[in-house]
Amino acid sequence: MLNLKKIVLMAWLLLVTAFSHSQTPVSGSNQTNIYGNNEAAGKYADIRGIKMYYKIYGQGEPLLMIHGNGGSISSFSNQIPYFSEKYKVIAVDSRAQGKSIDIQDSLSFEMMADDFNDLLDYLHLDSCFVLGWSDGGINGLLLAIRHPSKVKKLAITGANLWPDSTAINAADYTWGMDFYDRLGKEPQTPDIVNTRKLIKLDCFQPQITLGQLGQIKCPSLVIGGDHDIILTQHTMLIAQSIPGAFLWILPNSSHSTLIDYMDRFNEVVGEFFSGKLKK
DSSP, rough: OOOHHHHHHHHHHHHHHOOOOOOSSSOOOOOHHHHHSOGEEEEEEEEEEEEEEEEEEEEEEEEEEEOTTOOOOOTTTTTHHHHHHHEEEEEEEOOSSSTOOOOOOOOOOOHHHHHHHHEEETOOOOOOEEETHHHHHHHHHHHHHSSSEEEEEEESSSSOOSSTTTTTOOHHHHHHHHHHHHHHSSSHHHHHHHHHHHHHHHHHHHOOOOOHHOOOOOEEEEEETTSBBOOOOHHHHHHSTTTTTTTEEETTTOOOHHHTTHHHHHHHHHHHHHTTTOO
C-alpha cells in the first residue's frame, strides 16, 4: 500500500505530466511568492457554503482569472502583472483548490460557474472580462452559458466540452481514470479524498453540448496549443460552435499556452479584450 507522501508526490508528478499545469514564474523573479502566497493581499468570500479565497490587483474594468485543475492564483503569475496595469484583476482559488475551503463531497463545473457568479455579486460587479485556463476555460464557458450577463468577453485556453478520447489525448485520459480508481483503494484521508474529487471532475465532466455553445453571446477567443492535451480538432470545434468566436492555435505549444508563449499570449488576449483584435 502506498503511503500518503508517495501518493501526493505521484499525483503532482503525473498531473504536471498529463495536464501540463506548469506554474513556472518568469526567470529570475519571485512572482510565485507574490501572487501565490501573499496572505496580506488575500481575502475570503463566504458564498454557496464555501470560503472562496481571492485577491484583487490593479484598477480598471474587472477581469476574472480562473485557473485549471489542481492550480491556484499562482497559475497566473505571468499574467497578473501584465493585465493589472490596465484592469482590475480578480484572481481566485477555485472551489476545493488552493486556499479555498470546501468540505463538501461533490464537485461539478456547474457548481463552480455558479460560485464565480456569486463572487461577482459579492464584489458588486455586474459583469467582467474572463480569462480561463483548462478547467478554468470550462468554468468560463459555463459562466457565459448560465449567467450570460456577467461575461463581457471570454478568453479560454485548453478547455474541453466532454471527457473522452475525441476531446482529450487518449493516453492522458486513460491515466486519469486509472489514477482515480487507484486512489479509491487507498485510505481515504482528507488529502486523498480532495485529490480524488478533483481528478473525478475531469474524468467524468464536463458535459457541454454544441447547442449550449451556440447560446454564448459575448465575444470569445478560443485558444489551444498544437501539442495540447486537448485535441486540436476539439478546440476548433469549440470555436466553430460559438457565434463569431476567434480561434488561435499556437504552434509547438503544450497545454500551457500562457507560459509557452507568455509575452505573445498576454499581448493577443489584451488586444482581444481591448477590441483591437480583428479577423
